[in-house]
Amino acid sequence: MREFRLKDYKLGDTIAAIATFPGKSALGLIKVSGSKALAIASKLFKPRRKKNIRGVKTHTLHYGWIVDKGKACLSKPCLAGKQARSRQGVDKREKIVDEVLLSVMRKPSTYTKEDVIEISSHGGVAVLNKILELVLEQGARLALPGEFTYRALVGGRIDLLQAESIRGIVDAKSENALAFASSQLRGDTTLKIKQLKSEIKELFIQSESAINFPENDLDISALSLEKRIKVLARKIDNLIEGSREAEIICEGLKCVICGKANVGKSTLFNRLLKEERVIVSRLSGTTRDVVEETISIRGVPLRIYDTAGILEPKDLVAKKAVKKALSIFSECDLAILVLDGSRRLEKEDLFLFEKVRKKNVIFVINKSDLTQRLDLKKVPSPKGAIVKMSTLRSKGLGDLEEVVYRKVYREGVDRESIVFLSQYQKQILKELALSLNQIKVFLKESRPIDFINIELKICLDHLGRLSGEVFSEEILKSIFSNFCIGK
Numbered sequence: 171m172r173e174f175r176l177k178d179y180k181l182g183d184t185i186a187a188i189a190t191f192p193g194k195s196a197l198g199l200i201k202v203s204g205s206k207a208l209a210i211a212s213k214l215f216k217p218r219r220k221k222n223i224r225g226v227k228t229h230t231l232h233y234g235w236i237v238d239k240g241k242a243c244l245s246k247p248c249l250a251g252k253q254a255r256s257r258q259g260v261d262k263r264e265k266i267v268d269e270v271l272l273s274v275m276r277k278p279s280t281y282t283k284e285d286v287i288e289i290s291s292h293g294g295v296a297v298l299n300k301i302l303e304l305v306l307e308q309g310a311r312l313a314l315p316g317e318f319t320y321r322a323l324v325g326g327r328i329d330l331l332q333a334e335s336i337r338g339i340v341d342a343k344s345e346n347a348l349a350f351a352s353s354q355l356r357g358d359t360t361l362k363i364k365q366l367k368s369e370i371k372e373l374f375i376q377s378e379s380a381i382n383f384p385e386n387d388l389d390i391s392a393l394s395l396e397k398r399i400k401v402l403a404r405k406i407d408n409l410i411e412g413s414r415e416a417e418i419i420c421e422g423l424k425c426v427i428c429g430k431a432n433v434g435k436s437t438l439f440n441r442l443l444k445e446e447r448v449i450v451s452r453l454s455g456t457t458r459d460v461v462e463e464t465i466s467i468r469g470v471p472l473r474i475y476d477t478a479g480i481l482e483p484k485d486l487v488a489k490k491a492v493k494k495a496l497s498i499f500s501e502c503d504l505a506i507l508v509l510d511g512s513r514r515l516e517k518e519d520l521f522l523f524e525k526v527r528k529k530n531v532i533f534v535i536n537k538s539d540l541t542q543r544l545d546l547k548k549v550p551s552p553k554g555a556i557v558k559m560s561t562l563r564s565k566g567l568g569d570l571e572e573v574v575y576r577k578v579y580r581e582g583v584d585r586e587s588i589v590f591l592s593q594y595q596k597q598i599l600k601e602l603a604l605s606l607n608q609i610k611v612f613l614k615e616s617r618p619i620d621f622i623n624i625e626l627k628i629c630l631d632h633l634g635r636l637s638g639e640v641f642s643e644e645i646l647k648s649i650f651s652n653f654c655i656g657k
Contacts, residue, residue, distance in 0.1 A: 316653025
């Protein structure tokens with residue numbers, strides 16, 4: 171991925187990109203933004219009914235063809251008489267590339283606040299690349315990742331929080347993720363940040379007045395100030411926790427299914443997936459690699475991994491599979507340890523208990539339809555939810571899904587505080603929380619109001635960087651380097 175450099179995002183250029191996934195499909199879209207957009211459209215687009223594209227009304231749709239005039243016609247008009255025109259009004263010297271719909275949108279009421287044209291053609295790599303090539307020949311530049319959204323930010327149409335939510339919408343793997351990202355794009359999160367800023371600004375102004383006009387005896391009660399700072403700190407903590415929640419909702423909870431051989435790991439994987447994704451056999455060691463799929467449990471994306479056993483490998487292939495499984499296991503957010511309820515605990519089970527001891531874990535007691543011989547009393551206080559199931563008969567699957575859902579949506583998290591943030595923005599929130607905690611320390615130590623005033627100013631600066639009022643190349647990089655070209 172190309173590294174984000176602010177100087178590369180030249181606002182004076184007209185930019186263009188394929189805005190749909192390049193591949194075989196019914197439709198494809200080329201997007202062009204900038205001062206030359208309408209001029210480029212007028213040179214490449216032949217409307218079915220004769221009209222001047224530069225003069226049409228904004229936000230209108232036009233039917234016609236994209237034509238390739240060839241190098242001979244690019245610098246000057248082709249001189250062809252009436253006899254040289256086809257029935258479609260296209261010069262016979264011009265080559266029709268595709269039948270299209272052209273959208274014309276004039277500034278400032280566009281996504282980028284610039285003149286924008288969108289060419290809706292048939293899908294396909296060849297046709298999209300050809301149209302893009304013709305657009306670039308007419309003076310446009312290939313857009314960089316996220317450059318359209320960057321222009322929307324610079325033009326004041328959106329702020330940084332809304333820019334991040336756009337990526338959240340594009341990356342959404344579930345309805346919940348889409349709903350939260352859409353809420354942020356609507357400006358709900360921006361409003362929360364503005365309210366926070368307003369409250370901190372009020373305290374800052376009071377402290378400034380107390381410093382600059384001591385003769386007015388503007389006494390700020392330390393107790394009142396401490397209460398207000400605690401409320402603000404709690405709101406910031408909720409946003410930090412909400413950003414963690416958003417990351418799970420957007421990226422999915424990484425969940426590893428583990429257990430000794432032939433306990434039903436692959437059957438459970440198939441039941442969660444609701445299809446026969448992996449081979450199930452009574453023979454042990456059927457799974458020889460890590461199998462990954464993304465599913466949705468009650469609107470929550472779950473990246474589940476069916477792993478080869480992480481016990482002692484017996485051959486070279488198994489050794490590689492175990493190495494890969496251990497790597498994923500160390501990074502997982504949730505472990506599902508499958509135990510055979512019809513068998514007594516064995517040393518392999520105890521080994522796995524030790525492996526998951528420090529993990530967020532769910533214990534699945536499988537084969538509940540058989541005579542139960544498993545005794546968990548021999549395990550010192552297993553920490554984690556216990557679900558009894560029969561994966562073969564799909565019994566208890568709903569109970570497991572409920573437990574997984576509760577693991578994602580932890581109690582105490584304010585749903586209204588869920589925000590999509592870049593890593594850099596999350597760091598800003600943490601720095602803001604530290605500044606508020608520092609104010610608490612100053613209050614306990616009865617420090618002069620000047621100390622509190624400085625920290626409140628730092629808090630305002632943090633909030634400015636968070637929303638984009640204060641531009642920072644680092645934070646722009648953290649957001650736009652993850653955008654796709656065409657957005």
